[in-house]
Amino acid sequence: MTDDVDRLTPLGLMVLALLREGDMHPYEMIRLMRLRRDDRLVAITNGTMYHTVSRLLKAGLIAEVGVDRDGNRPERTTYTLTDAGSDVVAEWVRRQLPRAERSPEFRVALAEAHNLPRDEVRALLSQRRAALAATHAELAGGHRSAHEQGVPAQFLLEVERDLAVLTAEIAWLDGVLERLEDPAFPWGVPTTPSERYLAQRKAARQ
Amino acid sequence: MTDDVDRLTPLGLMVLALLREGDMHPYEMIRLMRLRRDDRLVAITNGTMYHTVSRLLKAGLIAEVGVDRDGNRPERTTYTLTDAGSDVVAEWVRRQLPRAERSPEFRVALAEAHNLPRDEVRALLSQRRAALAATHAELAGGHRSAHEQGVPAQFLLEVERDLAVLTAEIAWLDGVLERLEDPAFPWGVPTTPSERYLAQRKAARQ
DNA sequence: TCTATCATGTAACCAGTTACATGATTTT
DNA sequence: AAAATCATGTAACTGGTTACATGATAGA
Numbered sequence: 001m002t003d004d005v006d007r008l009t010p011l012g013l014m015v016l017a018l019l020r021e022g023d024m025h026p027y028e029m030i031r032l033m034r035l036r037r038d039d040r041l042v043a044i045t046n047g048t049m050y051h052t053v054s055r056l057l058k059a060g061l062i063a064e065v066g067v068d069r070d071g072n073r074p075e076r077t078t079y080t081l082t083d084a085g086s087d088v089v090a091e092w093v094r095r096q097l098p099r100a101e102r103s104p105e106f107r108v109a110l111a112e113a114h115n116l117p118r119d120e121v122r123a124l125l126s127q128r129r130a131a132l133a134a135t136h137a138e139l140a141g142g143h144r145s146a147h148e149q150g151v152p153a154q155f156l157l158e159v160e161r162d163l164a165v166l167t168a169e170i171a172w173l174d175g176v177l178e179r180l181e182d183p184a185f186p187w188g189v190p191t192t193p194s195e196r197y198l199a200q201r202k203a204a205r206q
Numbered sequence: 207m208t209d210d211v212d213r214l215t216p217l218g219l220m221v222l223a224l225l226r227e228g229d230m231h232p233y234e235m236i237r238l239m240r241l242r243r244d245d246r247l248v249a250i251t252n253g254t255m256y257h258t259v260s261r262l263l264k265a266g267l268i269a270e271v272g273v274d275r276d277g278n279r280p281e282r283t284t285y286t287l288t289d290a291g292s293d294v295v296a297e298w299v300r301r302q303l304p305r306a307e308r309s310p311e312f313r314v315a316l317a318e319a320h321n322l323p324r325d326e327v328r329a330l331l332s333q334r335r336a337a338l339a340a341t342h343a344e345l346a347g348g349h350r351s352a353h354e355q356g357v358p359a360q361f362l363l364e365v366e367r368d369l370a371v372l373t374a375e376i377a378w379l380d381g382v383l384e385r386l387e388d389p390a391f392p393w394g395v396p397t398t399p400s401e402r403y404l405a406q407r408k409a410a411r412q
Numbered sequence: 413t414c415t416a417t418c419a420t421g422t423a424a425c426c427a428g429t430t431a432c433a434t435g436a437t438t439t440t
Numbered sequence: 441a442a443a444a445t446c447a448t449g450t451a452a453c454t455g456g457t458t459a460c461a462t463g464a465t466a467g468a
Binding site: 107149162 | 371400
């Protein structure tokens with residue numbers, strides 16, 4: 001399983017997380033993810049989706065639960081999450097959330113953070129906060145010493161942008177950590193699905 | 207050439223830009239880029255570097271300029287930039303700099319922006335500023351309507367982070383655009399190489 | 413002298429992208 | 441009825457990563 005978690009790509013994880021909402025066939029995943037604008041986080045194309053699904057299947061994280069057919073359209077295979085797949089979702093998020101990298105992985109982990117208990121998320125994000133602060137300090141040190149050694153300003157623009165973005169992220173994280181302490185802040189998966197949610201599912205199912 | 211520019215990866219572009227400083231063999235590129243901490247921007251491994259160099263060669267963007275040998279160490283091939291390769295650097299930066307995506311490509315384009323004239327960079331970054339503002343507006347609209355339709359707050363965390371980072375980037379860009387208007391802000395490649403620069407080159411050459 | 417690490421590179425594998433295929437439905 | 445688009449998927453290509461190879465030097 002360690003291996004599974006390591007090899008999981010952002011799209012792979014989002015597919016697993018999606019299957020926690022119910023069994024689906026790949027085309028439905030594509031539509032639902034596009035409806036929700038998950039393509040902000042990962043590129044979604046037919047090729048990538050089918051490719052990803054077949055790797056998840058081979059890894060035993062999902063399983064076929066039958067083939068249906070709608071009118072005379074091509075058959076389509078519906079997939080379900082295995083127990084292993086379900087475990088892997090939490091483990092992946094747990095691993096990505098505290099890391100300092102500002103990567104596609106982190107954005108996905110944050111978007112899927114509600115798959116973990118709220119207190120664990122708070123702890124993981126605190127770790128990330130510390131890691132980002134360390135990165136910031138190191139980068140600022142490098143910038144200062146480059147400046148002192150006479151590196152011209154036009155070569156330092158990118159570092160300065162990086163510092164600005166890092167600062168904003170840290171400030172944002174501080175805000176979130178505070179909000180998460182408030183018991184009024186909602187968490188987890190709502191027990192009664194909203195209208196909007198149901199409408200989305202239906203639209204995607206067709 | 208259009209095609210060349212499109213297919214160029216961030217590492218490929220950085221290799222081309224590096225070769226504007228002089229002919230080099232791949233291992234030297236690896237060392238020099240690591241010294242300069244370019245591995246903040248792109249992953250640098252042996253495999254990736256040699257792979258990239260061989261693709262640049264095949265595309266005619268670089269050429270072999272001889273094989274040397276140091277003592278009994280393995281032979282090594284030195285590469286030089288072709289005219290086509292040199293053109294492609296500017297064209298790639300010109301294309302990436304105004305885009306709204308906050309991708310590895312943009313960071314590399316910014317780090318290599320000094321390969322273009324300062325006024326062109328100002329114009330390109332202004333375009334990006336506008337594109338980011340548009341993205342921000344759209345994202346904020348999506349967030350508001352999701353909120354109004356009752357999407358619980360724990361599902362909106364990632365969007366909020368995205369908005370915070372976008373805001374910081376726009377503010378940073380405004381600062382840069384202002385600085386670039388000041389004729390005292392330095393630009394271009396310094397004519398007399400600094401000590402630090404020479405020391406780096408030497409250390410990387412070995 | 414044995415072992416570790418450096419210098420330099422090759423090759424196989426793996427994930428993502430692009431292009432295409434095929435029949436069904438909808439639009440003109 | 442022709443053209444466009446949708447639904448569903450396959451296959452080939454391309455770029456990046458990992459693992460390995462080989463001789464040279466340096467340190468214990």
